[in-house]
Amino acid sequence: MGFNSNDVVTLKLDCAGWYQPYVVDITRMQLGEILLKLDDMAADTDEQATSNHAQRWPSPDEAYAAAPSITSESDWAIRTAAEWADEGLDREWYLRHAAVLDRIALRDATDLFSDAAEDADATATILLDLDQAPRGYDPRAYVRQQYALWASSK
Incomplete structure (x- = not known):
């Protein structure tokens, strides 16, 4: 069973301190792109923190x-x-x-x-x-x- 990259999914983000969750409908392809960007950002942050502390x-x-x-x-x-x-x-x-x-x-x-x-x-x-x-x-x-x-x- 495969996924259609154009299927619409609901993304709900809720963080401490927010008045209400952020909810948006996006395609599976858009969700995949967001997740890849977040993963890259996390890797960059980890590398930057490590290099900052190494100094x-x-x-x-x-x-x-x-x-x-x-x-x-x-x-x-x-x-x-x-x-x-x-x-x-x-x-x-x-x-x-x-x-x-x-x-x-x-x-x-x-x-x-x-x-x-x-x-x-x-x-x-x-x-x-x-x-x-x-x-x-x-x-x-x-x-x-x-x-x-x-x-x-x-």
Whole structure:
């Protein structure tokens, strides 16, 4: 069963803050063209957001300039996870834990048998999901950016 591109369909758009929905009758061909344009616009927006953020990613040295030692941060993460086990961990824990794993991975970058980079990427991805950040971002660069912002606000 095929579709006739000249069949008329009703398009109803309703967004928060609108007084009433926008309703229009259009052909299937017009609907297809609109959907393709929206898809292209979304792709352009994702690429633009990714490139805009990529220009603002701090280097590891910039992001972790005032960070406590890796040992100190690791101890804090372990102690806090044990204390908060029943309540659940908050964003600060995930951010600081992802940052310390990133720092370990950077330090161990020459060790071919290290799982540090994989652990750092996985934890950084959890932070991306927690923040509902676009998946086009480099997860560890995002952690560095967020850590630098967090550290500057304390």
